[in-house]
Amino acid sequence: MTTIAGITVSLDGFITGPDDRPGQGLGVGGERLHYWVFGGPWTYSGEHDFGGMSGEDKVFYDALVARIGSGIVGRGMYDAAGAWGGHNPFPGTLLVLTHRTADPHDDGFVFVDDLGEALRLAREAAGGKAVSIGGGADVIRQALAAGEVDELCLSTAPVVLGAGKPLFDGSLRLDVEPLEVHRSRWATHVRYAVLREGA
Amino acid sequence: MTTIAGITVSLDGFITGPDDRPGQGLGVGGERLHYWVFGGPWTYSGEHDFGGMSGEDKVFYDALVARIGSGIVGRGMYDAAGAWGGHNPFPGTLLVLTHRTADPHDDGFVFVDDLGEALRLAREAAGGKAVSIGGGADVIRQALAAGEVDELCLSTAPVVLGAGKPLFDGSLRLDVEPLEVHRSRWATHVRYAVLREGA
Numbered sequence: 551m552t553t554i555a556g557i558t559v560s561l562d563g564f565i566t567g568p569d570d571r572p573g574q575g576l577g578v579g580g581e582r583l584h585y586w587v588f589g590g591p592w593t594y595s596g597e598h599d600f601g602g603m604s605g606e607d608k609v610f611y612d613a614l615v616a617r618i619g620s621g622i623v624g625r626g627m628y629d630a631a632g633a634w635g636g637h638n639p640f641p642g643t644l645l646v647l648t649h650r651t652a653d654p655h656d657d658g659f660v661f662v663d664d665l666g667e668a669l670r671l672a673r674e675a676a677g678g679k680a681v682s683i684g685g686g687a688d689v690i691r692q693a694l695a696a697g698e699v700d701e702l703c704l705s706t707a708p709v710v711l712g713a714g715k716p717l718f719d720g721s722l723r724l725d726v727e728p729l730e731v732h733r734s735r736w737a738t739h740v741r742y743a744v745l746r747e748g749a
Numbered sequence: 750m751t752t753i754a755g756i757t758v759s760l761d762g763f764i765t766g767p768d769d770r771p772g773q774g775l776g777v778g779g780e781r782l783h784y785w786v787f788g789g790p791w792t793y794s795g796e797h798d799f800g801g802m803s804g805e806d807k808v809f810y811d812a813l814v815a816r817i818g819s820g821i822v823g824r825g826m827y828d829a830a831g832a833w834g835g836h837n838p839f840p841g842t843l844l845v846l847t848h849r850t851a852d853p854h855d856d857g858f859v860f861v862d863d864l865g866e867a868l869r870l871a872r873e874a875a876g877g878k879a880v881s882i883g884g885g886a887d888v889i890r891q892a893l894a895a896g897e898v899d900e901l902c903l904s905t906a907p908v909v910l911g912a913g914k915p916l917f918d919g920s921l922r923l924d925v926e927p928l929e930v931h932r933s934r935w936a937t938h939v940r941y942a943v944l945r946e947g948a
Contacts, residue, residue, distance in 0.1 A: 561903070561925070561941075562917035563762045579922070704760070706905075708941060710923040718761035723778070724909040726760070731932045733939075738930060740937055742760075742907060 551673050552680040555690045556614065556703035557717060558583045558737065564714035565687050566630075575630045582709045586736035587611075610732035610739040614703060615641060619679025620672040622647065622665075624689040633659070640682070643675040647689055665692055687717045694722055694744065702726060702742045708735075750872050751879040754889045755813065755902035756916060757782045757936065763913030764886050765829075774829045781908045785935035786810075809931035809938040813902060814840060818878025819871040821846065821864075823888040832858070839881070842874040846888055864891055886916045893921055898943050901925060904936045 557565055560583060567577030574594055576583050585591055586607040603611060621640045625648035638644040638658030645668040651661040662668045672681040683693050693699050704717075726742035733739065756764055759782060766776030773793055775782050784790055785806040802810060820839045824847035837843040837857030844867040850860040861867045871880040882892050892898050903916075925941035932938065 561923075562919075562921075582924070706939075708925045708927050710917055710921050710925070712917070712919050712922040718909055718911070720761075720911050722761075722909050723911040724760075725781070726907045726909070727934065728907050728932060728937060731930060731937060733927060733930045735926065738927060738937065738939055740905075740932075 551676065551678070552617070552700045553669070553673075553683065553693070553698055554614070554618070554680050554701040554703060555683040555693060555699045556705070557685045557687070557690060558586070558705040558707055559717050560707055560709050560711040560714070562710045562712065563716050563718060564711045565685060565717050566714040567711050568713040570630060570715065572629050572632060575632075577714055579709070579711055580714060582711075583707045585707065586705060586734060586739075590736070606732040606734045607737060607739070610705075614682075617680045618642070618682045619676030621645065621682040621684055622668045622672050622689065622693075623684045624648075624686045625650070627684065627686045627689075628659070640684070642677070642679075643672065645672050645675075665689065665696070665698075669693075669698055687715055687719075690717065691719065691722060694724065697746055699744050701729070702744055703739065704742065705737045705739045707737050750875065750877070751816070751899045752868070752872075752882065752892070752897055753813070753817070753879050753900040753902060754882040754892060754898045755904070756884045756886070756889060757785070757904040757906055758916050759906055759908050759910040759913070761909045761911065762915050762917060763910045764884060764916050765913040766910045767912040769829055769914065771828050771831060774831075776913055778908070778910055779913060781910075782906045784906065785904060785933060785938075789935070805931040805933045806936060806938070809904075813881075816879045817841070817881045818875030820844065820881040820883055821867045821871050821888065821892075822883045823847075823885045824849070826884045826888075827858070839883070841876070841878075842871065844871050844874075864888065864895070864897075868892070868897055886914055886918075889916065890918065890921060893923065893943065896945055900928070901941045901943055902938065903941065904938045906936050907934075 567580030570577030589602045620642035622645045628646045636656045725745045730741040766779030769776030788801045819841035821844045835855045924944045929940040
């Protein structure tokens, strides 16, 4: 079963700007990471005047989502996204990695405190489709280090943030192979196969 | 006159692996950054059994080189490349930024100790064509910070090196706009316009 880690990074490798937290989802300047998600400039207060994801961004995203049967995210991402208003926006069950598994949450989420257990439950729930790992960076690094990731989908936003949370922190060495590229004004999306023998 | 900074980075943003030095050009594991230059795996001892740059890598590179009338590199890059055997392999004059301007060197190179002076001489020498800034990272960052770069060409190699010299070091914030993408097994090449108003 395929496991796909996917995340958006800046040109300098950050998945957030500085000071990311609930209500300031991707940190200072970090909203530029997700211009491709919203189809253009947007703000944390929700102001924008465009039609949402479009073009090659949508081609990339729709093809990815169509492959996915369940997902895993870290608690930090879940909280930063405000639990997506209480409803899981992704296909299938969403496993949330957290040490506070007893916290109340909507039925569309399953709280677990161990990546191995999250992968086991996500693979059971995926119905033969792929499992996605959506972040944060620590969850993706942990899964890569454990050899549990088959594909890495990196969306690179055309911005140098200068600070924030880095995707890679020096703990990993990996060889990967590019499979496909989509590009728009707001991102270059590259799907990579993870080559375990090169790690 | 257009000034183009171009360099190859790993997925985690390094332009070399650790321990780069003369005879070990791009450091430990860093030869994978330039598989696209040589058309496949190569070693610092020069062993390979393939035909050199090809396909989309060559399309990207040839189009870039055709635009360039002169270039600038740092002394570190010049030394790491062994002065390219004493002959400048790039179009036109190559300005080398160095504090040791009196050191002996081939006529194809001009040694200067100031980026502003290098840019002035390179633009004079370019004959109306573009000036390239080829690295190292410090020269590119200095030129970006000074607002002297119009285009940033990043070739991203499909490898996570874990350590080395980073292209970005937290000193810069920039908005850029993707203009063109070429991709191969060994690199994803993206030409970005540098948007000064976003810096």
